[in-house]
Amino acid sequence: MKGYLVLENGRVFEGKLLNDCSMANGEVVFSTAMISYQDIITDPSYFGQIVVMTYPLVGNVGFNEKSFSSRLAMVKGLVLREATDFPSHYEMEMDLISFLNESEIPVLTEVDTRALTKFIRSEGIMGGIITHNIDNKKRLINQAKKASEELTGDLxxxxxxxxxxxxxxxxxxxxxxxxxxxxxxxxxxxxxxxxxxxxxxxxxxxxxxxxxxxxxxxxxxxxxxxxxxxxxxxxxxxxxxxxxxxxxxxxxxxxxxxxxxxxxxxxxxxxxxxxxxxxxxxxxxxxxxxxxxxxxxxxxxxxxxxxxxxxxxxxxxxxxxxxxxxxxxxxxxxxxxxxxxxxxxxxxxxxxxx
Structure with a gap:
């Protein structure tokens, strides 16, 4: 299914929604980590944020319980260039998409994450919303702004x-x-x-x-x-x-x-x-x-x-x-x-x- 990341300044990045969750809003940030995506997804410091992974391929070793930062998913959404179709590791207990589905976290893939990261670096962090429908862009922009404002208080x-x-x-x-x-x-x-x-x-x-x-x-x-x-x-x-x-x-x-x-x-x-x-x-x-x-x-x-x-x-x-x-x-x-x-x-x- 087609998906979109709409930023609070009106910029839209198109991709593909990989799981059953079709909408989430939060502050859009990027991580340059090449490894340990499962730790990032469960890190409380990412609470309320949509995380863009700059490394182009994510999910190739799946998930295992002992590598979590905390017990639950903390991110609001994940934006990737590509998610692995066939993860494999001797300690793997679950694949990336299954875990995020269970946690009700949307995953937007096939996004030009390099362009998105450069945009955030030049324009600064802002609110965003992952969605499957951009017919009412004005409403989505307002929701993205609201998400950014909500993260200014006590988290x-x-x-x-x-x-x-x-x-x-x-x-x-x-x-x-x-x-x-x-x-x-x-x-x-x-x-x-x-x-x-x-x-x-x-x-x-x-x-x-x-x-x-x-x-x-x-x-x-x-x-x-x-x-x-x-x-x-x-x-x-x-x-x-x-x-x-x-x-x-x-x-x-x-x-x-x-x-x-x-x-x-x-x-x-x-x-x-x-x-x-x-x-x-x-x-x-x-x-x-x-x-x-x-x-x-x-x-x-x-x-x-x-x-x-x-x-x-x-x-x-x-x-x-x-x-x-x-x-x-x-x-x-x-x-x-x-x-x-x-x-x-x-x-x-x-x-x-x-």
Whole structure:
């Protein structure tokens, strides 16, 4: 069946709908990852978004449960150049289209994803709608604009956990403040012998301190960091009381709690191949990233904070640390999940501070 991606500025990209879902709207973003599409589809940081995969062939190894970022599909839609007709892998449990059908996520294929990605890079991220019918284009454009507007509020409430859960047992206990954490982050902390108490984003200072942790990990998650003011306040209250490590959205929240500001990037950083420079030793790391906002460097209080990492793609800020307190954060996913990782040592640094 013919399908279309209609953007809020009126641009239309034609393709073919591969499954039974014929309509979805969301913010249209692109990922440059060549691998791990299943992790991307289930990553809470992609909540509410239509993801364009720049790699031309997707789905060739199918799906398996152990490679999910979370238990459910988080994207609103998927736009591809081509989906594999005959996936094959010894660990495959389900094919791409079957999983997305079960999750009611539309897949638009045979799209010129190179042209679409270049368009987003030049015009910026905007709302869009996947549909099988463009007879009423004006209504579709309005729906696309509405989808973009809806993603400016608090998205963490949709993806944070509902209950407190304990993972593993260890000599040192930490609280994981869940803003939409991924399985890879949790596994990385467990692997280092920590006892983890994962709590909802609504937890405040008293709730967290009552658990008697030796440190706090603030996870990644979706959306505008300035929209989750209660989390920023809780983080501000925690500073100086415990070692804190923030990742992704957690990095932005920590910066805001320390008086900095954030801004929306033109088209975000999404992929497994983003180079980041460590300013302490001039080493360059290839990182996995997924964010649409960044910390405004001019707002950093240099008397308290030190900039530790910088993106080599656009020079944006990728890491900070407090000069006097055991508090630091990084913008990328240190576990490299999905993708290759050489930055897992940031978890080791956190453990050393406990």
């Amino acid at each position: 963490v409430r949709y993806v944070t956990r509902k209950n407190v859960m304990k993972y593993s047992s260890g000599q040192k206990r930490i609280v994981l403040l869940d803003l939409g954490t991924k399985r890879g982050a949790l596994e990385s902390l467990i692997k280092r012998g920590l006892e983890i108490i994962a709590v909802p984003a609504t937890y405040e200072l008293e709730d967290i301190m009552s658990l008697k942790p030796e440190g706090v990990f603030i996870s990644d998650g979706p959306g505008d960091p300035e929209a989750i003011k209660s989390v920023i306040e809780t983080t501000r209250d925690l500073i100086g009381k415990l070692p804190i490590f923030g990742v992704g959205l957690g990095h932005q929240v920590l910066a805001l709690a320390l008086g900095a500001k954030t801004f929306k990037l033109a088209y975000g950083h999404r992929g497994t191949n983003h180079p980041v420079k460590d300013l302490s030793n001039n080493r360059v790391y290839i990182t996995t990233q997924n964010h649409g906002y960044a910390v405004l460097e001019s707002s950093i209080n240099h008397s308290e904070l030190e900039i530790t990492l910088r993106s080599l793609n656009d020079n944006s800020l990728e890491g900070i640390k407090h000069k006097n307190l055991p508090v630091f954060s990084v913008q990328f996913d240190p576990e490299g999940f999905p993708g290759y990782s050489e930055t897992g040592f940031f978890y080791d640094k956190f453990v050393e501070l406990l």
